Amino acid sequence: MKLEIQNVSKKYGKDKYGVRDYSLTVEKGILGLLGPNGAGKSTLLKMIATVSKPTNGVITLNGNDVAKNANYMRNQLGFLPQDFGVYPNLNAFEFLEYMAALKGVGGENLRPRIEGLLEGLNLMESANKPIGTYSGGMKQRIGIAQALLNDPKIVIFDEPTVGLDPEERVRFRNLISDLADECIVILSSHIVSDIDTIADEVAIMKNGNLLSKGNQSEVVELVKDKVFETTIPRESLSDFKANYLVVSTARKDGNLKVRYISDKPIENSTSNEANLEDAYLYITKTK
Numbered sequence: 634m635k636l637e638i639q640n641v642s643k644k645y646g647k648d649k650y651g652v653r654d655y656s657l658t659v660e661k662g663i664l665g666l667l668g669p670n671g672a673g674k675s676t677l678l679k680m681i682a683t684v685s686k687p688t689n690g691v692i693t694l695n696g697n698d699v700a701k702n703a704n705y706m707r708n709q710l711g712f713l714p715q716d717f718g719v720y721p722n723l724n725a726f727e728f729l730e731y732m733a734a735l736k737g738v739g740g741e742n743l744r745p746r747i748e749g750l751l752e753g754l755n756l757m758e759s760a761n762k763p764i765g766t767y768s769g770g771m772k773q774r775i776g777i778a779q780a781l782l783n784d785p786k787i788v789i790f791d792e793p794t795v796g797l798d799p800e801e802r803v804r805f806r807n808l809i810s811d812l813a814d815e816c817i818v819i820l821s822s823h824i825v826s827d828i829d830t831i832a833d834e835v836a837i838m839k840n841g842n843l844l845s846k847g848n849q850s851e852v853v854e855l856v857k858d859k860v861f862e863t864t865i866p867r868e869s870l871s872d873f874k875a876n877y878l879v880v881s882t883a884r885k886d887g888n889l890k891v892r893y894i895s896d897k898p899i900e901n902s903t904s905n906e907a908n909l910e911d912a913y914l915y916i917t918k919t920k
């Protein structure tokens with residue numbers, strides 16, 4: 634499996650770009666697409682999923698232009714859009730059977746497949762209840778299940794962990810790791826902790842541009858030896874922020890413990906080990 638995004642732009646209106654001259658190659662494994670709200674994640678993912686077409690540039694799957702031959706992509710694709718909606722009156726079985734029919738998936742294996750997915754996503758107990766009665770996390774899990782109905786080879790989840798509680802997130806992670814053994818999985822989020830530890834590769838985007846891409850240690854390398862911790866009086870925080878990139882603060886004995894990024898530490902700082910959160914902040918704030 635090879636997905637190639639070549640100089641792709643999506644223009645909304647005259648001078649407004651959702652994605653701008655974006656190039657990226659993805660092979661087997663999990664790609665985490667990270668970026669703040671408005672970065673262009675959904676715009677990019679919709680073009681890959683053939684829901685919209687690039688204004689410029691080409692997206693290919695195994696060499697096939699997906700704008701010209703959408704079915705080649707669609708036959709192998711599982712997609713959870715960010716704004717995924719369900720039919721509230723259908724129960725889980727009815728909804729997934731309906732989605733399967735739309736995807737042209739059927740046969741005697743369908744029912745066991747649906748049961749397997751509901752089992753894996755911990756939805757079996759409620760499977761006979763109307764989806765309208767489900768919690769946000771349960772609806773999200775139904776969305777994940779429909780994306781996997783056709784045994785896809787490329788799976789795209791746009792902000793899949795929104796609404797999931799911590800336990801559901803763990804389940805989701807496990808499910809994704811199992812999938813990724815043979816597929817391309819692309820997962821978007823604006824929350825670093827959704828992506829770190831699970832993604833093989835990370836692509837950070839902002840303002841429609843790709844800012845950085847690599848495996849996690851390559852991306853973290855960018856802030857190596859730049860992450861420090863120090864303690865400052867609480868009232869100095871705004872001055873401090875004007876001069877240094879602050880990752881986090883915590884109260885400590887009436888003062889503030891500050892984790893910050895800088896080429897050089899100020900006095901009385903200790904060096905901290907860099908992580909993806911630091912790198913994400915550094916890349917999106919300074920580029």
Ligand SMILES: Nc1ncnc2c1ncn2[C@@H]1O[C@H](COP(=O)(O)OP(=O)(O)O)[C@@H](O)[C@H]1O
Pocket residue numbers: 645649650651652668669670671672673674675676677
């Ligand atoms: N249909 C649209 N028409 C006009 N502008 C849009 C449309 N969809 C998205 N945008 C704009 O494109 C940019 C990227 O949006 P989006 O792809 O939704 O970002 P993300 O998913 O990273 O939050 C934003 O500035 C957004 O306002």
Ligand SMILES: [Mg+2]
Pocket residue numbers: 674675676715791792
């Ligand atoms: Mg989005």
